[in-house]
Structure formats: structure tokens, C-alpha cells
Amino acid sequence: MKVALAQFAPVLGDVGRNLETHLDLMDKARRAKADLVVFPELSLTGYTLKDLAADVALDPASDRRFRRIVEHSRGLSVVLGFMEESPAARGLFYNAAAFVSGGKVLHVHRKVYLPTNGLFEEAKFFAQGRDFRVFPTPFGRVGLLICRDFLHYGASYVLFSGGAEIIITISAAPGRGVAGTDDGFETSRMWELMGEAISYFSTAFVLYANRVGLEDGVSFAGGSFIYGPAGRLLARAAYLDPEFLVHSLDLTAVREARARWLFRRDEKPEVIFRSLERVLRAPED
Amino acid sequence: MPLKINPVFTEKVLVRFIREELGKHGFRKAALGLSGGLDSSVCAALAVRALGPKNVLGLIMPYGDSFAADVRDAEKVARELGLRTRTIDIAPQVDAYFAACPTRSRVLRGNKMARERMSILYDWSARAKALILGTSNKTELLIGYGTVHGDMACAVNPMGDLYKTQVRELARHLGLPASIVDKPPTAGLWSGQTDEAEIGMAYSELDRILDTMVEGRRTVPETIRAGFAAAKVRRVAALVRGSEFKRKMPPIAKISSRSVGHDFLYPYDWGR
Numbered sequence: 075m076k077v078a079l080a081q082f083a084p085v086l087g088d089v090g091r092n093l094e095t096h097l098d099l100m101d102k103a104r105r106a107k108a109d110l111v112v113f114p115e116l117s118l119t120g121y122t123l124k125d126l127a128a129d130v131a132l133d134p135a136s137d138r139r140f141r142r143i144v145e146h147s148r149g150l151s152v153v154l155g156f157m158e159e160s161p162a163a164r165g166l167f168y169n170a171a172a173f174v175s176g177g178k179v180l181h182v183h184r185k186v187y188l189p190t191n192g193l194f195e196e197a198k199f200f201a202q203g204r205d206f207r208v209f210p211t212p213f214g215r216v217g218l219l220i221c222r223d224f225l226h227y228g229a230s231y232v233l234f235s236g237g238a239e240i241i242i243t244i245s246a247a248p249g250r251g252v253a254g255t256d257d258g259f260e261t262s263r264m265w266e267l268m269g270e271a272i273s274y275f276s277t278a279f280v281l282y283a284n285r286v287g288l289e290d291g292v293s294f295a296g297g298s299f300i301y302g303p304a305g306r307l308l309a310r311a312a313y314l315d316p317e318f319l320v321h322s323l324d325l326t327a328v329r330e331a332r333a334r335w336l337f338r339r340d341e342k343p344e345v346i347f348r349s350l351e352r353v354l355r356a357p358e359d
Numbered sequence: 360m361p362l363k364i365n366p367v368f369t370e371k372v373l374v375r376f377i378r379e380e381l382g383k384h385g386f387r388k389a390a391l392g393l394s395g396g397l398d399s400s401v402c403a404a405l406a407v408r409a410l411g412p413k414n415v416l417g418l419i420m421p422y423g424d425s426f427a428a429d430v431r432d433a434e435k436v437a438r439e440l441g442l443r444t445r446t447i448d449i450a451p452q453v454d455a456y457f458a459a460c461p462t463r464s465r466v467l468r469g470n471k472m473a474r475e476r477m478s479i480l481y482d483w484s485a486r487a488k489a490l491i492l493g494t495s496n497k498t499e500l501l502i503g504y505g506t507v508h509g510d511m512a513c514a515v516n517p518m519g520d521l522y523k524t525q526v527r528e529l530a531r532h533l534g535l536p537a538s539i540v541d542k543p544p545t546a547g548l549w550s551g552q553t554d555e556a557e558i559g560m561a562y563s564e565l566d567r568i569l570d571t572m573v574e575g576r577r578t579v580p581e582t583i584r585a586g587f588a589a590a591k592v593r594r595v596a597a598l599v600r601g602s603e604f605k606r607k608m609p610p611i612a613k614i615s616s617r618s619v620g621h622d623f624l625y626p627y628d629w630g631r
Contacts (some may be wrong), residue, residue, distance in 0.1 A: 086628045124624040252372065253363045288379045290627045291515075293372050314375060 075213050078108040079298040079319040081311045083287020086120030089130050093118065093139045096154060099318065100146055106320045110151040110213065114244050114285035114298075115185075115221050116169060118156040121246040122289040127167040127199045131159035134172055134179055144174050151175035151212065153283070155220065155244050157200075158182065166201040171218045171244050173211065181209040185220035186229065193248065193292065208236030214325060221245040224268060224282070234276035235343040239328045241272060245284040249295030249313075258313035262297045266307075274305030277331040277338055279323055286316050303331035361570045364525050366532030370405065373517045377409035380515045381490050383631035388489035392480055392510070393417035393444065394547055395432030397539060398494040401526050402518055403440055404533045406492055412441035416487050420476045423450040425550050432539060439536070445483065449475045469548025473509025481512070490514035498523040498562065501569055502595065503602020504546070504554065511605065522566040558598075560591050568595045 080099045085091045096113065103111035115121065118140075119130040134140045134156070143152060151174065158170035169185040184203025188196035206229050208217045217233030217240075224230065224243040233241050249259030265282060273280040279302060286296040298311040300321050311317040332338045381389060389406045393399050399417075406415045419433045430446070437444045452475055453468075462468065484491045493513025495505050497520055505511040518526065523544065530540045544554040544562065555561050568591065571582045579596050583589045611620045 085631065086626055087630050122626040122628070124626055126625060126629065249372070252365050252369045254365055254368070256365075257368055259368075288376060288628075291376070291380075293376065314371060 075109045075325060076107055076320060076322050077281060077300065078103040078106060078111040079281065079283040079300070079311060079317075080111055080113045080117075081284060081286055081296050081298045081317045081319065082114070082117075083285060083294070083316060084114075084117055084120045086122060086289055087126045087130055088120075089118055089132070089139055092120070093142060096143055096152075097146055100143070100150060100152060102318060103320075104150055106318075108150070108320055110153070112242060112244065112281055112283040113152070113154040114283050114294075115155040115171070115246040116157065117154050117244070117285070120289060121285070121294075122292070123157065124195070124199055127157055131157040131167045133160055134158065134170075134182060135160075144177060144179060147174045148177050153218065153242055153244060155246075158184065163201070167199065168203060169196065169200045169220060170203075171220050171242075173209070173216065173218060173242075175212060180211060181207070181216075181218065183207070183218035183220065185223060187222040187226050189222045206232040206236075208233055208238045211240075214239040214328070216240045216242060219243040221247060224272075225264070227268070227272070230272045230276060231346075234278065234338070235341065235346075237338075238276070238278050239325070240279045240281065241276065242281045243283070245282060247284050247295055248292045258297055259293075259295045262295050262313060265297070266299060266310075269299055269301045270305045270307070273301035273303060275337055277303040277335055278328060279303060279325075286314055303328050304335060361574070362522060362524055362566055364521070364528055366529050369521070369525075369529055370408070370532065373405050374409040376517050377406055377492065377515070380628075381410070383628060384490065384514075386488065386490045388414040388416065388487055389492045390416040390418060390480060390484040390487055390489040391492040391494060392476055393419050393433040393437060395419075395426075395429035395434075395436070395539070396542065396547070397523075397530055397535075397544060398496055398518055398526055399433075400436045400535050400539045401530045401533060402492050402494045403436060403442060404530075404535060405517055407440045407442055413443070414489075415440075415442040416483065416489055417442050417444040418476075418480055418483055419444055419446040420449050420479055421446070422453060422472055423448060426547060429547065432542070435536065436539060447479055449479070465549045469546070470506045470509060472548065473506035477509050477512045484514075492517060494518050496521055496523050496526050498566055498569060500606060501573065501602075502558065502565070502598040503605045504558065504598075505605065507605050510546075522569065523562040524566045559594065564591065565595065568592055569599075572596065572599070 153173050155171050158168040171183045172179055173181045186203045188200055190197035208215045215237045217238035219229055251260030254260045269280045269282055281300055283298045285294045297313045300308040302308045309321040311319040417437050421430050491513045493516030495511050496518045499505050500519055545552050568587050571577050571585055582592045613621050617623050
């Protein structure tokens, strides 16, 4: 299969303009013969929303703008970020990721770990998701994560245990620290380290789509990447600049990696589960 | 090593910041005050890289002839960078005011001059359809070494997260003349003033103390134990604490259930 990571800068709080960008980039993905295009976190709205969260929130099942993306997904799969407000939970605004494919929404993930410290204030404005779930897609079993979710390795572990062959993280990670000798922010290394480790030990593909551009003085770091099973860096986009990164994935690599490195076969989620239960019951035990 | 920066990447980030922040708000041009000192020269060099020399207006605003050498340095930097300049002597308007309201306080006179420069800068930014670039660095912002609504006033500030010593490193990378890079920093409020004499320590030491307390999140006693003179650490901590008001919008008395600054919270780049 061929994937495209659409590393771009959304317009903050303007769903209409971002919708047009999504449709354009979906066409670009089609022209590049990609099967899947992945947009960054909150790609339909921009990141630093604050009180704008209420204004840009939408229900993916009924919103006309969102339906245009769904209708435009015939013969193409799309992962995008948006602010979700469902009819069942009115007034609750979730930082969400949708997997859309062949005219259907296959899955919506609501961000679980909402960074709220220093320059981050997500839990002040957003509602918290409560589940990590793997779902079937035309390309095998997939799990979705949003930005900080990926830095809590338990989240990837759940997806791994659920049999995920592709772990997709959409991100709006701001860059911090310029003392490094290489190109890029120091914090970019943190994401790459996690990408390498998670792909290695879950013997799965890891796709990471980060955004670029600036909001209120904060630069988003870019550097979107693709790791193959067993920790191999397959492709990385530029830091800071927009890029449409297209790369072919050989999905048989998951089988090969799992036959060679037996982390998946030998995993004991029931032991982890029982141990976690005990930790939760008696953390001092 | 603390305070070390990668100047190539730092330049990249700041050039994009200037270009994108202005572009988002519909501007292609920038205006800034050129003092002939380090910060404004670095800011001008970044602006020229971001927008092109024709889109940068440098305002040189001396008080009479009292800073002739600095004016020459500002002109030299402008010439090397190829940007447009305009020189406006602030003496007539400052003197007119103090003739009516005399004072012997150098601080009052200095603050007035900084605010006259600000008002000229805002006027010319509107005439030139430009946004004003701030040149306050992180050291100044943290210790409050600036005039509120004077040199601290701007539309966007590319320099505010770089300590003075980091600005100097960036200046070397940007190829600014040695006469600018190595010049003793001065606020230019009166003749013979230097920052380091007024603050009571060298920037190299001040920046390391700030870096330990701010980035390192160390307390005053921990910073002293890290090897800095106790009196200097306490003085820096007091300056930082005492100048928080300069880094904030003024508090608004809360009456309603939704108030500007408290719980009416929108991003600066709203819709951009």
C-alpha cells in the first residue's frame, strides 16, 4: 500500500478553509496513487482553539462539511483531526481523530491524554476520551492515537495487544529547545525515539503525522515519520516546512517481523491485566 | 552546555515566525527602531531575511547629537542589510515637554524618550503599512529592564525567548559587524549608560543565573548552591519578581460571568 502524510498548517478556527485544503490534499493523494492520507491533529480546526472549541465542534455523522470529506473518500482512506461534539454528549468537545474510508467513518478516537501544563491547556477546554481500540481497515488492523497519547506507552501497548499492525498518531507537537547540533527542535528527538521503540517492540508500522506553521508564537515542529516493523525508519518529512510525504509500505513486513521477533506471539496481556488490577486495587502493595 | 543555541536552526525558526506572523495578519512589511545596538541589529537582519530589504523600515531616533556614534552604527547596519531607514530627531518633542514639565530625574527623562520613540514608530508603521517588530530579549523581559509602552511595545517579538548572550551568538552567525557584536550594551537613556553597570553584573553571569532559575526551575537557595554569588542571585530574583507587571496585560476587575482576560479566551491568531 502507499501512504501519504499531509504535513501542513491549518488555519486556526476556520473549518471552511481547512475543509478545502483537505479535499485538495485528498486529490493530491489520489494523483500520487496513495491508498491512505493522514492529516495532523485537529487538522480541520487548528490547535490553539481555547474558547473556539465550542464554535468549531461538529458531529461527524451529520455535519455537512465533514460529510464532504466522507463522500470524497471513495477509493481512498483518510485519517483527520477535528473537534467532535456528538448528539449523545452535547456541550462536550473532544479532540478527535477519524478513520474514514470508502464513504464510511470506520472509527473515531477521542484523545485520552490531554496535556495541561506549561504552554498546554487542553483539559481546560476539551473533554477527555476514555478508550483505545483497534479496528479493521482495508489495510489490516489499525489503532489511532492523538499526539500526547503516543508518549504514554501504555496506549500503544493496548493497540499492540489488540493486534494493531499499523499504529497511526496524528499530532500538533510544538517544537522546544534549539541547543541541538542537528536540524530540528530538541523535542523532535523524543517523538522519533518513541516511534523507533514502539515500531520495534510492537512489530507494527508507526505512522506519525505532525503539523507545521505557527500559532500564537509557537512553532509546530513537523518531522512527520514512518517506521517499519522492527524499528526501521522508512521516511521522514522536513522539520518546520510543509511537506506531502508519500511512501510505499510492504504490509507483509509485519508478518516477517512477528515471525522473527516473537513479542507478539509471546505477549501475555492477561498477566499485565491482572498485575494492573492489583496495582489499581492496592498501589502500595 | 546551558545557553548554547544552534544558530542555523534558530535563524530558521525566527525567520519563519516573522514571515508567518506578519503574513497571517495581512502584512508584508515590518518596521523597527534601530539603535545601533545588538538586539535591534539582529532583529533587522532577521527581518531582512524574512521579508526582503525593501520591506523593512528602520527608524533611527536619536536625541539630538548625544549618541552620534550609535547613529553611525545604525546607519552602517542598515546600509549593509540594504534596508530603508528614516532618521527622526526626538529632541524637539522631548524638550518641548520637559520645558513645560521640568525634571532632573534621568529615569523620567529616559522613559519619556522611549515612549516618544514608540509613538513615532507606531505612526510610521501605519504610514508604511508595516507591523512593528519588538527587540526586547529574554534577559530584559525577565528582569524588567525596559520601559512599559516604550521600547517594550510592539506587534510581534522575534527576540523575546533569547537571552542576551544567545542574541550575541546569533549576531555572529548572521555576520553582523564586530563593532556591533562586541559593543557594550546600553539602553541609551542617558550618555555613558551601560546595562551591565546599571544592573550590577555582566550579561554572561546574569544569563547563567536566569537560565538556572528559569529553565532549570531552581529556587534561590539552589541557585546559590549551584555556585553563584548569593547577593547577585537574590538581586536577580527580586528584579524578576518585581517586574511581572511588565510582562502581563493589566488585570481587569471581574464583575460578570465572562470577562476579557479571565474567561473570554481566544487565540491571538484567531481565524489566521
